[in-house]
Amino acid sequence: MSSSAVLLIAAPSSGSGKTTITAGLAWLYRRQGLRVKVFKCGPDFLDPLLLGFASGAPVDNLDLWLVGEDLCRQMLAQAARDFDVILIESVMGLFDGEPSAADLAVQFGLPVLAVIDAGAMAQTFGALAFGLAHYRADLPFFGVLANKVAGERHAQMLQESVPSAHWQGWIGRVAPLPERHLGLALPAEIPDLAEKLDALADVLAAQPIGNAPNLPTIEFAAPIASEIAPLLAGQRIAIARDAAFCFIYPANLACLTALGAELQFFSPLAHEALPACDAVWLPGGYPELHAAQLAAHPTIRAALAQHVAEDKPIWAECGGMIAICESLTLLDGTMQAMWGVLPAQVSMQTRLAALGPQSFDVGSGALRGHTFHYSTLQTQLEPIGYGSPCRLGSSAEAIYRQGSLQASYLHAWFMSSPIATAALFGAV
Structure with a gap:
């Protein structure tokens, strides 16, 4: 005790x-x-x-x-x-x-x-x-x-x-x-x-x-840690982390580490190159506050496109998804070209567009998470699925897939299903 x-x-x-x-x-x-x-x-x-x-x-x-x-x-x-x-x-x-x-x-x-x-x-x-x-x-x-x-x-x-x-x-x-x-x-x-x-x-x-x-x-009582199988052992996951990509739960990093992954952080805002990796996580944050600087990254667009061409997984959530879209229209009407890996366009809104907890399943079990954003997305892509709101008041968020890239406005809580998390980053 x-x-x-x-x-x-x-x-x-x-x-x-x-x-x-x-x-x-x-x-x-x-x-x-x-x-x-x-x-x-x-x-x-x-x-x-x-x-x-x-x-x-x-x-x-x-x-x-x-x-x-x-x-x-x-x-x-x-x-x-x-x-x-x-x-x-x-x-x-x-x-x-x-x-x-x-x-x-x-x-x-x-x-x-x-x-x-x-x-x-x-x-x-x-x-x-x-x-x-x-x-x-x-x-x-x-x-x-x-x-x-x-x-x-x-x-x-x-x-x-x-x-x-x-x-x-x-x-x-x-x-x-x-x-x-x-x-x-x-x-x-x-x-x-x-x-x-x-x-x-x-x-x-x-x-x-x-x-x-x-x-x-x-x-x-003394803590009893749950067992997490090292399903990502030997895998290196590149994680964007800076002022534009700062919505990262410490427990999510702990989950990936417990799964056996090696975590490699990089700053797109500082124009750091995508590290050599097996998978990429682009978390949420404030890409809309740094759109021009992110768009000016000299190598990230090609590096992510090559990553997808090699059939390596990318999970992009909320702000991470915004960054990989073709364009971002800011509140003043300015349209900024983004990284263009996902065929979609995003527009910032003056009012909250969605809020609430949701679970979602992309094929390996349900993950829990939530949505909270002031933008809307337009795309011709058909969603592969939708989140399930846990209560009234929030619309089901779409989940998109383009090759090995998966993206959504949903922020995932990885510890809710380490198995589904491992699958999200490429574990078989």
Whole structure:
């Protein structure tokens, strides 16, 4: 058995400040000399990049549907063994979604800290906190933190509206972290990020939540790793990784490594050549922000075309798929020629085009994943299949095949089926 201080940081809704508070606490506890592991509920890529910067360790996703209960339990147990503090940032509102962050908290006994935007309320804060704490009788509720507080007198009114045991402090208004159409800006794009986190940690240190020894401690059984056959032993997979291709789950890399593959990273944005490899993974990211620079790559178009001509697999997802299309029309109407490996054209949109978890099967078992994009694709290719949304609200995403190239807007969670993942990259 291993134990660690644990908090699941939730809120009544998106936009309440969960990411900011989680990052500030991770920075604070790390500054106090503690080893901090952060998880993110749901399929998000961007919050984990910021939270990884704050905690100094890679951030994995926890989700009962995407990740599965067994792997969630295993990752929590490993974190309790290796870290002093585990922070888990929830997704959306505490009870939103199926399964929700509350379901995760109940399943594993994770104490919940509710972050409430109190900027436009006083004693009603207590009613909202009471509702979050008691909506589910089995929820392990720990406390509440008030955000966007006007000052000491405002904080006093808020504190008086909740049980003393639940009050974990307050912070005033802080400058929001920069965002764009898919979420937060990348950490490297925020030059004063360390200073922002220091200032936030200073404020949190003066609150009850800043006293790490007071955090609830949870004991987890020893992790039991599932066996993964080395179906990709001896195979080298080239993976695009830079600011244009940054949507990479750490667990996906762990899965490929467990399958026996050798991973070779390269930066198309820096015009690095495609490495000698047996398969290619082009993950999602922001090709639309770097379209001209990607299009100017002197060798990637021919190298990928030759790779397909040699019948070697390519998996291109979302942003990776956009890069290999014939053209990309940006929001200002500019059309940029792209790499032209897939006979398709992409157009950026001002509104979200698709969002939601889906599973898909390209012939070797179902993989779970999700879709989240602000563009649409036009092609004469007939899809080889479609994703299956796990709930209402998202349209089934098409999956395309051109020779040994497969592409979709779907982001795959490789650990959901290592066998299907191995097949995606060429295992027989």
